[in-house]
Amino acid sequence: MPRSPRRRWPPTWKPFLRWRPFLRWRLPLRWRLALPFVAVVLVTMVGLSLYLSQQIRETRQAEYEARLQAEARLLGSWLRAAPYTQTTVAGWASALGARVTLIGADGAVLADSAADAATMENHLGRPEVQQALLSSMGSSIRYSTTLGERLLYVALYLPDRPDGVAFVRLALPLSEIAARVAELQNALLLATAVASLLIVSLAFLIAGWLTRPLRQLVADVRALPAGQGATLAQSASYDEVRDLAAAFQAMTSELQARFDSLAQERNKLATVLSHLADGVLITDATGRVTMANPAALRLLGSESKGEDGTTALDELVSEPHIFSAWRQARQTGRPHEAMIEPAGKDTMLHVLASPLQNAPFGPVLLVLQDLSQVRRLESVRRDFISNISHELRTPLASLKALVETLRDGAIDEPEVASDFLQRMEVEVDALTQMVQELLELSRIESGQAPIRPEPVTLDEILSGPVERLRLQAERAGLSLDLHLPPEDALVLADLERIKQVVTNLVHNAIKFTPSGGHIEVAARVSGSEVIVSVADTGIGIAAQDMPRVFERFYKADRARSGGGTGLGLAIAKHVVQGHGGRIWVESREGKGSTFYFTLPLAQG
16 A cells, blocks of 8 residues: 655644644543644633723723813813813813813913923923824823823814913823723633633543543454454444454454565575675664674674674674774764774675664664675785886886987987987886886776866877877888867866876777778867767777776787786776766777777866
8 A cells, every 4th residue: 555645744833743742642532632622712712802802992992082082172162261270170170080281382281180280391292282283183092100100192272272272181091991901801711711611521521432432442452462352343332433443453464464474584584694695783772683694603703602682792793893883873873884804814894884774873784795805806906017017117217227328429320319319218208107107006096196187288188199109000000190179179187197098099009900000089079078089990899898898907808918918998997087087989890999088178
């Protein structure tokens, strides 16, 4: 059965998803069924309480404001009918039940029912006064420093200014509104508590009734291993749970069949591991060995110790580097590998430690590969390179000494001798450079020999090797041509190393082309790279030999297995790959061969 795709939650839900493990594993099912209903009721009641409180507050404030506006107009008519005094102002305040303030046109307080007008600051900048200037009537709610509480202010502008009064302002405290809102909130809180209690009781009753069959089913399922689940489907009280019980019974039969199949596969795996040449070892989260095949015990030198789950890894492993690889894989949760040469043994092991669960501090798989034979083969090849290099170095040094002696004199025809000696010196220098590159073959393959590319022209790369080998080609009865692209292309290359590649390819073409043949060196631009080709009309390469011509020391068994060490094409391959290029060959036996390699173009 295919797995359903993993559900992806919106990023805004991440804070709420932190509670999922708690709700899923810590709370019983009936709690998880009941709590959403309780939460909905509480949120609804709280929201309703806040909404009604705000509505009542705004309604009461609007009523107070309308009342003060009407009383302000009434007070304005009283001022037009009779002059005011401090006593009349106090009387008006008592009759209206509000604070009364009379303000002049310049903002000075003329009279106030709650404070001494002489001590009060200018009121022209008050919000309600400024609003009244614009629309004849203004209002605001703010804190009064005189009375020490929040008040609702309403100001009326009197353009005719009876007795010099330009503004009549009335104010009422908001404490009554706050008291009414508090009464409503207390009533809503009580209603919320009662409703929540009822909802919680009802929700738990319903949840308990719904989950009772599931609890019975859990008990029956737990009895299945003991063979007591024969009437599992009949114990359910309603169809859904009955279907679930039947599914559990079917699953039990399927699991038993799968367990039998896994047991067979385990036996097969044990047989394979017992005959495997590589060592395989598995440890649990505590470092105990739970499985080790005979090859692992043999490589570790611990044939006498078993895999019963009680043997610690450090009791089997005496080599600290193996234990270190296991420890790093266990602590980081990532694979770790190492090449190890145990002390006192002529062996080399490749160790791969890989966590089985891709998590730290879990089971770890150790794979041990014996690479001793591979190391011996590599050692033989490296010794061969060293020996042939030393053998070539001695005659080259002698030839160099002879050239220097000849240049000192003993030649009857100085002009001819000088030209001849110069040619010999060039060849000697070239051979010396070739020997040095042979000594660096191991460094090239291991990446230790640095490649220093710089922009160079194709003419610099190809002309030197072709001209230097032209005389050799003519002596062999061959024609050697060079074709460069018309555009002046610059490539990124280490000039001396790439010239050595061209020299090796042209030298091979001369070597395996019969007299009368033709060799062509060409280059062309293709996209972001340059393709260099060396084509000959020689004897070609057999189809079975072509995949291996670039291997170190490989020589075909046919005509192309003439002299040489078999290193030239291997050196060419690693140098080209070090430049980020490719090298390949196309050939037909008896029809000639064409070697290609690429170099990246220099940007700009």
